[in-house]
Amino acid sequence: MINQKKILTFFAVIIVTASLLISCGKIKSSNTVGDWYHETSRNMGGYNISAQTKLTIIRIEAGVYEYNLATTMIDQMYGGNPKTQYSSGKFEENIKDNKWVFSGGTFGNRGGYIVVPEDHWDDYKPNTLTVNFESGRGNAMTFTKN
Numbered sequence: 001m002i003n004q005k006k007i008l009t010f011f012a013v014i015i016v017t018a019s020l021l022i023s024c025g026k027i028k029s030s031n032t033v034g035d036w037y038h039e040t041s042r043n044m045g046g047y048n049i050s051a052q053t054k055l056t057i058i059r060i061e062a063g064v065y066e067y068n069l070a071t072t073m074i075d076q077m078y079g080g081n082p083k084t085q086y087s088s089g090k091f092e093e094n095i096k097d098n099k100w101v102f103s104g105g106t107f108g109n110r111g112g113y114i115v116v117p118e119d120h121w122d123d124y125k126p127n128t129l130t131v132n133f134e135s136g137r138g139n140a141m142t143f144t145k146n
Contacts, residue, residue: 029091029100031121032114033059036129036143047077055131055143057091065091069106095120099132110137 034057041050056068069087074080089105099113106112111134117126131141 028121028123029057029065030059031125032129033057033065034145037146038131038141038143040141045077047075049073049075049077053141053143055129063093067091067102067105067107071106107131107133110134112138 036055036057038053038055039050041048043049051071051073053069053071056070058066058068060066067089070084071087072082072084074082085106087106089108090103092101092103095101095116098116098118100116102108102112102114112131113133115130115132125145127145129143131143133140
Protein backbone atom coordinates (compact mmCIF):
# COMPACT_ATOMS: atom_id res chain seq x y z
CA MET A 1 0.00 0.00 0.00
CA ILE A 2 1.31 3.46 -0.94
CA ASN A 3 1.56 5.76 2.02
CA GLN A 4 0.16 9.25 2.13
CA LYS A 5 3.59 10.93 2.22
CA LYS A 6 4.58 9.37 -1.12
CA ILE A 7 1.32 10.47 -2.69
CA LEU A 8 1.80 14.06 -1.48
CA THR A 9 5.39 14.05 -2.75
CA PHE A 10 4.20 12.76 -6.12
CA PHE A 11 1.59 15.53 -6.46
CA ALA A 12 4.12 18.17 -5.36
CA VAL A 13 6.47 17.04 -8.12
CA ILE A 14 3.63 17.23 -10.65
CA ILE A 15 2.68 20.75 -9.55
CA VAL A 16 6.28 22.01 -9.71
CA THR A 17 6.82 20.39 -13.12
CA ALA A 18 3.57 21.86 -14.45
CA SER A 19 4.47 25.35 -13.26
CA LEU A 20 7.90 25.07 -14.89
CA LEU A 21 6.36 23.94 -18.17
CA ILE A 22 3.86 26.79 -18.09
CA SER A 23 6.64 29.34 -17.55
CA CYS A 24 8.78 27.85 -20.33
CA GLY A 25 8.44 29.59 -23.66
CA LYS A 26 7.69 32.98 -22.12
CA ILE A 27 10.06 35.78 -22.95
CA LYS A 28 10.54 39.29 -21.71
CA SER A 29 9.16 40.47 -25.04
CA SER A 30 7.99 43.77 -23.55
CA ASN A 31 11.65 44.82 -23.81
CA THR A 32 11.38 44.66 -27.61
CA VAL A 33 8.36 46.96 -27.99
CA GLY A 34 8.87 49.93 -30.29
CA ASP A 35 10.32 50.80 -33.67
CA TRP A 36 13.17 48.83 -35.25
CA TYR A 37 14.99 49.70 -38.48
CA HIS A 38 16.79 47.76 -41.20
CA GLU A 39 18.39 49.16 -44.33
CA THR A 40 20.02 47.49 -47.29
CA SER A 41 21.26 48.68 -50.66
CA ARG A 42 23.01 47.22 -53.65
CA ASN A 43 24.00 48.12 -57.15
CA MET A 44 22.52 46.04 -59.95
CA GLY A 45 23.37 46.80 -63.55
CA GLY A 46 24.69 50.23 -62.63
CA TYR A 47 21.51 51.22 -60.77
CA ASN A 48 21.24 51.66 -57.02
CA ILE A 49 18.43 49.80 -55.28
CA SER A 50 17.74 50.39 -51.60
CA ALA A 51 15.18 49.19 -49.10
CA GLN A 52 14.41 50.67 -45.71
CA THR A 53 12.23 48.59 -43.40
CA LYS A 54 10.57 49.75 -40.20
CA LEU A 55 9.33 47.01 -37.88
CA THR A 56 7.04 48.20 -35.08
CA ILE A 57 6.36 45.75 -32.25
CA ILE A 58 3.19 46.54 -30.29
CA ARG A 59 2.15 45.07 -26.95
CA ILE A 60 -1.62 44.58 -26.79
CA GLU A 61 -1.64 42.89 -23.37
CA ALA A 62 0.55 40.48 -21.44
CA GLY A 63 1.72 37.84 -23.90
CA VAL A 64 -0.15 39.32 -26.87
CA TYR A 65 1.92 41.20 -29.43
CA GLU A 66 1.35 42.49 -32.94
CA TYR A 67 3.64 44.00 -35.52
CA ASN A 68 3.46 46.58 -38.28
CA LEU A 69 5.86 46.63 -41.17
CA ALA A 70 6.65 49.44 -43.62
CA THR A 71 9.17 48.76 -46.38
CA THR A 72 10.23 51.60 -48.67
CA MET A 73 12.01 50.64 -51.90
CA ILE A 74 13.94 53.06 -54.09
CA ASP A 75 15.06 51.72 -57.47
CA GLN A 76 17.08 54.15 -59.61
CA MET A 77 16.35 52.08 -62.72
CA TYR A 78 12.68 53.05 -62.43
CA GLY A 79 13.15 56.73 -61.66
CA GLY A 80 14.12 56.52 -58.00
CA ASN A 81 10.61 57.22 -56.72
CA PRO A 82 10.10 55.73 -53.26
CA LYS A 83 7.40 53.07 -53.01
CA THR A 84 6.23 51.91 -49.60
CA GLN A 85 4.46 48.64 -48.84
CA TYR A 86 2.69 48.03 -45.54
CA SER A 87 1.92 44.82 -43.72
CA SER A 88 0.84 43.74 -40.26
CA GLY A 89 0.37 40.60 -38.24
CA LYS A 90 0.81 39.03 -34.83
CA PHE A 91 3.35 37.00 -32.92
CA GLU A 92 2.78 33.53 -31.56
CA GLU A 93 2.48 33.76 -27.78
CA ASN A 94 5.07 31.14 -26.89
CA ILE A 95 8.53 30.55 -28.23
CA LYS A 96 10.07 27.26 -29.25
CA ASP A 97 13.73 26.65 -30.02
CA ASN A 98 14.49 30.34 -29.28
CA LYS A 99 12.22 31.52 -32.10
CA TRP A 100 9.53 34.17 -31.60
CA VAL A 101 7.42 33.41 -34.65
CA PHE A 102 5.54 35.96 -36.75
CA SER A 103 1.97 35.00 -37.62
CA GLY A 104 0.30 36.55 -40.65
CA GLY A 105 1.48 39.51 -42.65
CA THR A 106 4.55 39.55 -44.85
CA PHE A 107 6.95 38.15 -42.24
CA GLY A 108 4.52 35.45 -41.11
CA ASN A 109 3.87 34.36 -44.70
CA ARG A 110 7.63 33.99 -45.22
CA GLY A 111 8.05 31.84 -42.10
CA GLY A 112 9.77 34.67 -40.25
CA TYR A 113 10.85 34.63 -36.65
CA ILE A 114 12.91 36.74 -34.26
CA VAL A 115 15.93 34.96 -32.86
CA VAL A 116 15.55 35.01 -29.06
CA PRO A 117 18.77 34.92 -27.01
CA GLU A 118 19.19 32.36 -24.25
CA ASP A 119 18.54 35.01 -21.59
CA HIS A 120 15.17 35.94 -23.19
CA TRP A 121 15.97 39.68 -22.83
CA ASP A 122 15.23 39.18 -19.14
CA ASP A 123 16.92 42.23 -17.67
CA TYR A 124 17.64 44.60 -20.56
CA LYS A 125 16.35 46.17 -23.76
CA PRO A 126 18.21 44.79 -26.79
CA ASN A 127 20.02 47.04 -29.28
CA THR A 128 19.41 44.69 -32.21
CA LEU A 129 16.90 42.06 -33.30
CA THR A 130 17.63 39.41 -35.91
CA VAL A 131 14.80 38.19 -38.12
CA ASN A 132 15.30 34.94 -40.00
CA PHE A 133 13.05 33.32 -42.59
CA GLU A 134 12.33 29.82 -43.83
CA SER A 135 14.85 28.49 -46.32
CA GLY A 136 14.45 30.22 -49.68
CA ARG A 137 12.08 32.88 -48.27
CA GLY A 138 14.55 35.72 -47.73
CA ASN A 139 17.84 36.72 -46.17
CA ALA A 140 18.25 37.36 -42.47
CA MET A 141 17.61 40.95 -41.39
CA THR A 142 19.24 42.68 -38.42
CA PHE A 143 17.13 45.51 -37.04
CA THR A 144 18.47 48.28 -34.83
CA LYS A 145 16.80 50.65 -32.42
CA ASN A 146 17.28 54.32 -33.39
